[in-house]
Amino acid sequence: MSRDLILDKLRRNAAGGQSRAEREKAVAKRIRSASRGVLPAQPRAATARVTQFMEKAEAAQATTVMTTRTGVAEAIADWLRAHNLPAEIRTGKDERLKALLGGKAGNLILRQGPSDGTDTTGVSHAECGVCETGTLIVLSGADNPTTLNFLPQNHIVVLRRSDILAHYEDIWPRLRTAYGKGQMPRTVNMITGPSRSADIEQTLLLGAHGPVRLHIVIVRD
Amino acid sequence: MEITTPQFKQNVTGALADRQLQRALSHVRGNFVGKRAAAAAALPEFEALRDEARNIKNHVLENLDIYLETFEKNVTRQGGKVHWAATASEARGHILDICRKVGARSATKGKSMISEEIGLNAFLEESGIRPVETDLGEYIIQLRGERPSHIIAPAVHVNADQVREDFRRVHTHLPPERPLEEPESLLAEARAILRDQFLSSDVGITGANFLVAETGTSVIVTNEGNGDLTQILPRVHIVIASLEKIVPTLEDMSQILRVLARSATGQEMSVYTTLSSGPKRKGDPDGPDEFHVVLLDNGRSDMIGTEFQDMLRCIRCGACMNHCPVYQAVGGHAYGWVYPGPMGSVLTPQFIGVEKGGNLPNASTFCGRCEEVCPMRIPLPKMMRHWREKEFERHLSPPAHRRNLKAWAWLAKRPGLYRLFTRLAARGLWVLGGAKRRTGFLPMAGAWTRHRDMPTPEGGTFLAQWKAGRHRTGQGTGGAS
């Protein structure tokens, strides 16, 4: 069987003088310790991190706005109006979004469930953001269809201000706590700006297969 | 798959005379090089991260058997399945079996160099399954019946007017007089056509930038979002990846991510880094029902424990080719197989045999730029020298060549003399260049200078310039190792 052939060959060639038992121990330790390596310096103060998150996201051609818990529906409606988009959004059944939008959606038309590609705007709730590069972390789950992140032309992501982290390495302990060690949601999307391509003469064009616009609504909490 | 590596010399002559190609190649130099330098300079920890990235992969390669078993165990635990393939044909067989089982008529595909390595598209077509490339660059070259000429920018050899012609030729269901002047309209047309393919496809095939052992997760890094649509819409998601893509933990992946995009496109982070673990979960409203990982060896396990092991640290960022004077001059197709540039010059003889691929390591100028920029600190010139030596041992190279190589080896073992010699050679070229700083004459390189000028060195070797702080693009980036 190829599996055993490959593994046998690797075992013979990879050993480097150490016994299998020693190496097994080293591997188990490495995975258990999940050491964080080199962490690029980031601002210490939370406010500075938030500012940097917004700057970095905008440098990656996203747009950002900061609002309060009661202002989310309005912030979304304003943004849609400013871009001449219909006041219709599709979301998952996410409780956090329901709490922010429920009843106060104004004239926003809310649709629920995965996208089939006909929606103009999808709205997701991020698990967290990383100020290093203005990156959003969005998790799949029963209440969070991944299609919302990719099929609609416009993607709005709601992010709690206190969920803005310093490093990518800060994401994974959160997931281990929420899902169990070694467990993952089916899809973890790290998103930095709207989709793009530079495949034609290296010219940057926004809106390749994913959304043309990415708008981040940061909620003070 | 046709291999034209043995005709490298003719390929080079053709490439240098190809005006469309030469126009397209000007974008490589103009874009990638400057952007990478700026991105690296903007991150003070960049050099330390390169060291860390190298160390992570070295540790993985020393324990690859254990990490692969761990990865397999965790994929299974998450509800997916791992298929082991010792050879390209075995990998193709696994993929065909999975496609047949679900009665697939078509398969959408994210960008994957492993798919190119195993010649997957031609095979699927012969087997009655239509492969649809969805990365814009890959889509363009699929229409043209070509191979990628760059590992991250597959259509870098194609100009916009050629894309326009191809779209008019192939998309015959659209009005022939539609305007396609703006690059935006080309993108919009491809987006619309591929959208239908995504929504109707039975199987989605992606590559992987990383396989995380800790969780059994496969990771793709893209900008377009095509890889994501490829893997969340169809019923079946197949990942095709080579053994060395393993990293131990999500933290280790994060470390390498920081050097990947910066080295590749000069972005701080690519738009989409997507982690996939198993099929969709109970209650998930979307995602695939099946998740398969086809693990390809294809000779890699033979490299472990040899002088070529370091090459398995490669993360396919493309920096070495972007900075290679030979690649910049002739593009990727001249290399004649799947992997071009310095990394291709090391990998090609390994995969297709030194008899057919041995002339690639010989075509290097040994300027050292590739190693300077390689985020994984792979000693590419050293490995090309290993191939030269191997070829030499087998007496595969012509006698004159062997004499030169012997002289060169003698010189290379004497660092003081070597430096003196290269300094003199640089000085010599500098004199030839005169005020223009270009020379149309290079001894022993007629084919090269017939069609282009070789930029003459700026009055010193790279080492000397580095020490004098006169390097222009590499401010604080290259690391004088």
Ligand code: SF4
């Ligand atoms: S050899 Fe280094 S520079 Fe070249 S593609 Fe691989 S990682 Fe990138």
